[in-house]
Amino acid sequence: MQEIRIHGRGGQGGVTLAKIIATTRFLKGDSVQAFGLYAAERTGAPLQAFCRYDGEAITSRNLIYEPDHVIVLDPTLVGPAITAGLKPNGWILFNTERFPYEFAEQFPGYRVATVDATSIARRHELGTRSVPIVNTALAGAFARLLDFDLESVRAALEHLAFRGKNFDAAAEAYERVVIVDDIDRAGAAPRRAAPPTSRVRGLVDGGGSERPAILTGQWATQQPRRREWTPPCNHVCPAGNDVQGFLQALALKQTNEALEILLRTTPFPAICGRVCPAPCMESCNRLSLDEAVNVRELERYAGDHGRCFLRPHTFRAQQIAIIGSGPAGLSAAYHLALLGYQVMIVEGGPALGGLLRTGIPPYRLPRDVLDREIERILDLGVEVVLNTRIDRRRLFDLASEFDAVLVATGLQELRGLDLGSTCEDEIVLQGIDFLDRANRGEMRVDGERIVVVGGGNTAFDAARSALRLGARSVRIVYRRTREEMPAIAEEIDEAIEEGIACDYLTLPVRIERGGSEARLGLICRRMQLGEPDASGRRRPVEIAGSDFRVDADRVLLALGQSPDLSVFPEGTEVRDGDDVLGLLQTPVYAIGDLATGDGTVAAAIGSGRRAAQGIHYVFSAEDLAPLPMRPEEVIRSGAMKLHLFESNPSHHGMSRPAEERRFDQQEVHAGLADPSEAVRCLSCGVCNECDRCVTYCPEGVLKRVGHEFIFDYEYCKGCGVCAAECPRNVILMARL
Numbered sequence: 001m002q003e004i005r006i007h008g009r010g011g012q013g014g015v016t017l018a019k020i021i022a023t024t025r026f027l028k029g030d031s032v033q034a035f036g037l038y039a040a041e042r043t044g045a046p047l048q049a050f051c052r053y054d055g056e057a058i059t060s061r062n063l064i065y066e067p068d069h070v071i072v073l074d075p076t077l078v079g080p081a082i083t084a085g086l087k088p089n090g091w092i093l094f095n096t097e098r099f100p101y102e103f104a105e106q107f108p109g110y111r112v113a114t115v116d117a118t119s120i121a122r123r124h125e126l127g128t129r130s131v132p133i134v135n136t137a138l139a140g141a142f143a144r145l146l147d148f149d150l151e152s153v154r155a156a157l158e159h160l161a162f163r164g165k166n167f168d169a170a171a172e173a174y175e176r177v178v179i180v181d182d183i184d185r186a187g188a189a190p191r192r193a194a195p196p197t198s199r200v201r202g203l204v205d206g207g208g209s210e211r212p213a214i215l216t217g218q219w220a221t222q223q224p225r226r227r228e229w230t231p232p233c234n235h236v237c238p239a240g241n242d243v244q245g246f247l248q249a250l251a252l253k254q255t256n257e258a259l260e261i262l263l264r265t266t267p268f269p270a271i272c273g274r275v276c277p278a279p280c281m282e283s284c285n286r287l288s289l290d291e292a293v294n295v296r297e298l299e300r301y302a303g304d305h306g307r308c309f310l311r312p313h314t315f316r317a318q319q320i321a322i323i324g325s326g327p328a329g330l331s332a333a334y335h336l337a338l339l340g341y342q343v344m345i346v347e348g349g350p351a352l353g354g355l356l357r358t359g360i361p362p363y364r365l366p367r368d369v370l371d372r373e374i375e376r377i378l379d380l381g382v383e384v385v386l387n388t389r390i391d392r393r394r395l396f397d398l399a400s401e402f403d404a405v406l407v408a409t410g411l412q413e414l415r416g417l418d419l420g421s422t423c424e425d426e427i428v429l430q431g432i433d434f435l436d437r438a439n440r441g442e443m444r445v446d447g448e449r450i451v452v453v454g455g456g457n458t459a460f461d462a463a464r465s466a467l468r469l470g471a472r473s474v475r476i477v478y479r480r481t482r483e484e485m486p487a488i489a490e491e492i493d494e495a496i497e498e499g500i501a502c503d504y505l506t507l508p509v510r511i512e513r514g515g516s517e518a519r520l521g522l523i524c525r526r527m528q529l530g531e532p533d534a535s536g537r538r539r540p541v542e543i544a545g546s547d548f549r550v551d552a553d554r555v556l557l558a559l560g561q562s563p564d565l566s567v568f569p570e571g572t573e574v575r576d577g578d579d580v581l582g583l584l585q586t587p588v589y590a591i592g593d594l595a596t597g598d599g600t601v602a603a604a605i606g607s608g609r610r611a612a613q614g615i616h617y618v619f620s621a622e623d624l625a626p627l628p629m630r631p632e633e634v635i636r637s638g639a640m641k642l643h644l645f646e647s648n649p650s651h652h653g654m655s656r657p658a659e660e661r662r663f664d665q666q667e668v669h670a671g672l673a674d675p676s677e678a679v680r681c682l683s684c685g686v687c688n689e690c691d692r693c694v695t696y697c698p699e700g701v702l703k704r705v706g707h708e709f710i711f712d713y714e715y716c717k718g719c720g721v722c723a724a725e726c727p728r729n730v731i732l733m734a735r736l
Helices: 014-026 117-123 135-145 150-159 165-176 180-186 232-236 243-251 255-263 269-275 295-305 327-338 367-378 392-401 431-439 457-468 489-497 601-620 675-680 692-696 721-725
Strands: 002-009 031-036 046-054 069-072 091-095 111-115 222-226 319-323 342-346 383-385 404-407 428-430 449-453 473-477 501-503 506-513 520-532 538-542 548-552 554-557 573-576 579-583 588-590 669-671 702-705 708-711 731-735
Touching (some): 014 031, 014 046, 014 150, 091 135, 111 135, 111 180, 255 295, 269 295, 269 367, 295 675, 319 392, 327 342, 327 601, 392 404, 428 431, 449 548, 457 554, 588 601, 692 721
Parallel strands (some): 002 069, 069 091, 319 342, 342 383, 404 588, 428 554, 449 473, 473 501
Antiparallel strands (some): 002 046, 520 538, 520 548
């Protein structure tokens, strides 16, 4: 990308010059921008204009702080502001009758050129003698410096309806522009230029002008102040991720930085980027404009493509045992190891991962992705003991051997359904057990009719896995409507695409033998929705006399799970952070689904991190837990100025076609090809340095210095334009 900054005064045509340069590149097929700093439109007042062009689409809307080249329309503006941020070896083109070598010593490290565009404009009667319009002449001179052919300048001028004298001026300047090297080769004698005219006093500070003498800030009855809100995505993320922060990094194509931001709160960005139900997307303010930002796929992109080296911050002598290696246990181990604690994970199975490994099919979560992210945790020095079940006696032993014990055994108790006495173990299976056996390669259902009872992610994982394991047909029965289904919406859509049938408002009643070629019949009853229950969902009510039969060879139950607290001794204290869940005589903490019952990977990750922070506080008195986000601090779409944003559909990434993917365990989604989707993030309630406030400040009293925005209240009249133009409601007007 090439960026040009133009320094001039109001009335000299600086903004039009930016448009002419941009048009020369636009007609060559480049993406372009041309705009001015509208704080100084008054005739004679210093102003800046900007131009960008690139072969790829330009997404930046900021002012240009680090230009490749600079054009100076008025020699009275020569000063330090000219080269602020200018990249080494960039061109500085001056409109002056002086020779370029006279500026070369003042601006070392840059290529300097001059052209007397003022005289050229007067000769061609552009503007008036007192205010000549120099933009077309300078466009011709600048084209020569950047090796644009003169015909491209002609085409741009004609496109903008600048013909005749305008092109003649551009062509003359194209030939007359003088470069320091040209002077050296020609051996021309220096010519003294007339002394510069007296400086025109501007109303704004910038480009070398002086401040006005009148302190107009005393006129104000209100002043702008800056504040930040909590973006709704950050507020609802169960893992506690800085969603807006990592999206901003990806928008700037800083993939490693995005991964680093995510790894502050989660060890599993590539996993959550595949299996998270993404409440952040459901609360995205962009839904009021077009579509939610595809946060889940962008988190996956950062996890798959980012690189970040981690190591413990220090060494701490305390030893901590963690029972269970699901997402909560692994998250706790990760954060404790980063803090320097000595961590050992005890896992009852043959491999780490818990439900991530046994309950989520490979077509959603490939095993190499799971192993890669677990390896990141083990690289921090975490020890592992596999194939070891923990009972009450062993729990007591661990409590005496370690400084703290975390129990993260998840939801072990499976909810059943009384379908009569004819059920056999292999005919009616728990969906989670079916998935475990399927993931270990111990299950086939070739030619069978499969009925799955439930509407959550486990139900759909079991149904789609059964299809891949040879089922003749698969159908899901659920006692509410699709709108009440807790499963991820995309998983429901993809299951239906693959040929899985869904019977809504259907309640399984009993199993009976015979009556068809199928092994059994599942007798179901029609339902209707009544009043909401404790969960907020409308309660299903049975319709009398509506029973019907569904032929089946096997029934899979996916009705939810509950915690198994039998491992905990009686009369002891069980904690989730500061909440006392029960009594324990030993320093044992329940975390994850065992404590909260939330049932999602992201929630378990958040619980593991909070547990690690809580234990760290006990041992060190250092409170690392962030302050709770209050609902009134969350910015909603009504407080955003959505009319200032362009509509832009979401990027969903590529997926394998249903007729291909339904027969194997290969991953369904290919992910995003690049992180450009992150540009759609509105950065709700957080300043992303879009510069609209600086651009539209009518008095030019708001400046950006680096990443800091500074109001000069001595001159600010409190007009409120900056607040009105802030798309993210970061600026408010405070009464004096």
